[in-house]
Amino acid sequence: MTSQEIAGTNTELPSRTSDRITTLRPERGLFDLELDQIWRFRGLLTTLVHRDVMVMYRQAALGATWAIIQPIFAVAIFTIVFSRIAKLPVPGDTPYPIFAFAAVLPWTYFAEAVRRGSTGLVNESNLVRKVYFPRMIIPLSGVLAPLLDFTIAFFVLIAMMLLMGVTPTWRLAAAFPLVLVAGSMALAVSLWLAPINVRYRDVKYTMTFMLQIWMYASPVVYSSTMVPEKWKWVYALNPMVGVIEGFRWAVTGQGEPDMMALGIGVSLIILLLFGGLLFFKRLERNFADLI
Numbered sequence: 001m002t003s004q005e006i007a008g009t010n011t012e013l014p015s016r017t018s019d020r021i022t023t024l025r026p027e028r029g030l031f032d033l034e035l036d037q038i039w040r041f042r043g044l045l046t047t048l049v050h051r052d053v054m055v056m057y058r059q060a061a062l063g064a065t066w067a068i069i070q071p072i073f074a075v076a077i078f079t080i081v082f083s084r085i086a087k088l089p090v091p092g093d094t095p096y097p098i099f100a101f102a103a104v105l106p107w108t109y110f111a112e113a114v115r116r117g118s119t120g121l122v123n124e125s126n127l128v129r130k131v132y133f134p135r136m137i138i139p140l141s142g143v144l145a146p147l148l149d150f151t152i153a154f155f156v157l158i159a160m161m162l163l164m165g166v167t168p169t170w171r172l173a174a175a176f177p178l179v180l181v182a183g184s185m186a187l188a189v190s191l192w193l194a195p196i197n198v199r200y201r202d203v204k205y206t207m208t209f210m211l212q213i214w215m216y217a218s219p220v221v222y223s224s225t226m227v228p229e230k231w232k233w234v235y236a237l238n239p240m241v242g243v244i245e246g247f248r249w250a251v252t253g254q255g256e257p258d259m260m261a262l263g264i265g266v267s268l269i270i271l272l273l274f275g276g277l278l279f280f281k282r283l284e285r286n287f288a289d290l291i
Helices: 003-011 035-040 042-058 063-085 096-123 125-130 137-144 147-163 170-199 202-216 229-235 239-252 259-290
Strands: none
Touching: 035 042, 042 137, 063 096, 063 147, 096 125, 096 137, 096 147, 096 170, 096 202, 096 239, 125 259, 137 170, 147 170, 170 202, 170 239, 170 259, 229 259, 239 259
8 A cells, every 4th residue: 555545544534533622711801700600600609508517517516506605605705894894885775785696696797708708719729729610609608608607696696685575576687688798798808818818828817817806896896876977987988887787776676777887888898899809800810820
């Protein structure tokens, strides 16, 4: 067989490779946020949330009881220090434990969601290095997982209200959209801090300190009525002010929610969330190399 015949025979052999190649990589456009991919990978999101919840209490002797113990101990300490010793005033006739619990509940959820969402990429480094998926799922799962603790503590709050003679009203339904606002704020903060934590692990160590200062800059142990009127708009730049005061109004049913603080807070959350999405997406393609 001549070389021409051999060459002709080789050209007639069927191709062993497919002409169709699928490439999995993050989009490179500035505004290609791939938010639709979150829904596509919802099974992975559900799996991560379920695993985080199970792992949280798997080796804890008291299990999910910690979701009850932690806020109760915090409220007890705040009651002794700020009500009995410091004698901070409480608007209306609401018992201070209910006054404090109504603020501790959304704050604890927010702080835990920020902690998990901000450190999730590093904690899930093996998964990030091995396979491509929308990385945004990791901070999102970190924000969703603490909702179980919040739900358990919420029923404890209702039981405490009944024991102390505080009757829940229809306003309590407003607590749920307020939790959504707190979760959006936690996600916004996580989208900014998580990429920074991938490069600089200092974020993990400074987060506890940062959240502690943030708590005292929020009306958790005191009422926002103590803030001078001329500084109210500055105070409202903290998005958790409107959330906490709104939650407290929903629980106690006294006074009116601070709509100015809530409006300013929601506006800032929208800006932080959109900016965080862009920032997270811009650095996403480098996570696997840096982590």
